[in-house]
Amino acid sequence: MHIWAVANQKGGVGKTTTVVSLAGLLADAGHRVLMVDLDPHGSLTSYFRFDPDSIEQSAYNLFQVSGKIPTDLPPSLILETGHPNLSLLPSSTALATLERHAQAQGGMGLVISKTLAILWDDYDYVLIDSPPVLGVLMINALAACQQLVIPVQTEFLAIKGLERMVRTLTMINRARKRPVPFLIVPTLFDRRTQASNKSLRSLKDTYEELVWQSVIPVDTKLRDASTAGIAPSALDSSSRGIQAYENLMNSLLDSAG
Ligand code: ADP
Numbered sequence: 233m234h235i236w237a238v239a240n241q242k243g244g245v246g247k248t249t250t251v252v253s254l255a256g257l258l259a260d261a262g263h264r265v266l267m268v269d270l271d272p273h274g275s276l277t278s279y280f281r282f283d284p285d286s287i288e289q290s291a292y293n294l295f296q297v298s299g300k301i302p303t304d305l306p307p308s309l310i311l312e313t314g315h316p317n318l319s320l321l322p323s324s325t326a327l328a329t330l331e332r333h334a335q336a337q338g339g340m341g342l343v344i345s346k347t348l349a350i351l352w353d354d355y356d357y358v359l360i361d362s363p364p365v366l367g368v369l370m371i372n373a374l375a376a377c378q379q380l381v382i383p384v385q386t387e388f389l390a391i392k393g394l395e396r397m398v399r400t401l402t403m404i405n406r407a408r409k410r411p412v413p414f415l416i417v418p419t420l421f422d423r424r425t426q427a428s429n430k431s432l433r434s435l436k437d438t439y440e441e442l443v444w445q446s447v448i449p450v451d452t453k454l455r456d457a458s459t460a461g462i463a464p465s466a467l468d469s470s471s472r473g474i475q476a477y478e479n480l481m482n483s484l485l486d487s488a489g
């Protein structure tokens with residue numbers, strides 16, 4: 233099992249789009265893929281037409297039994313998406329309450345790691361969508377993953393926020409036996425605008441080889457796919473956005489060796 237997490241402390245930078253696109257492409261390539269929605273907003277969950285306000289079993293339930301090491305999961309916890317290789321462990325709005333109460337209890341940081349350990353033989357790839365808050369949920373995503381993808385919108389404010397994220401990661405990595413490699417992925421790139429070009433340049437100047445060599449362009453087909461609730465991988469291959477995500481998938485597969 234390969235576990236990739238997608239995170240950034242900023243919202244609206246393309247995290248959920250990155251999860252859906254990579255997951256869809258990996259599933260199309262024949263891999264068994266599980267998406268994990270750890271964002272209390274549940275955009276990934278809604279994407280597949282499930283309602284995070286009324287969902288009965290969600291990632292929230294995993295945190296309720298965290299005292300014990302689970303050996304089994306309720307089968308209804310994992311939802312089917314309509315794509316035979318693509319499953320979803322959904323979010324629910326209840327997850328938001330965790331950020332408030334979890335600090336008090338120890339051992340909360342490894343709930344997702346332990347859960348995925350149970351599912352180790354069932355999936356080839358797991359993609360975790362994490363919330364834009366550095367709290368217990370993001371810590372769970374970071375602790376569980378072997379590769380982190382950080383989408384960064386190519387505009388100045390987004391790059392400023394990245395400093396914090398990178399500092400946090402460096403701190404977490406120092407405490408880990410095996411540091412998590414991370415890849416900064418420039419998103420929503422519009423080559424016609426100065427803001428996009430300038431900020432891409434400054435991103436590369438600052439973070440050098442940590443920045444992916446290519447970019448995810450602004451692509452209205454990607455935006456439309458999210459409102460239509462279809463996996464972006466189902467878009468026709470003339471979509472520049474989905475082509476870019478295909479390149480990103482290949483870069484990530486290459487670096488995993
Ligand atoms: P996050 O999960 O970081 O909040 P989303 O993936 O939900 O960000 O993206 C925010 C909005 O931007 C969504 O409406 C999404 O459809 C749109 N979007 C994301 N990536 C692209 C892109 N490459 N081109 C056009 N729209 C995009």
Ligand code: MG
Nearest residue numbers: 247248271275
């Ligand atoms: Mg999101």
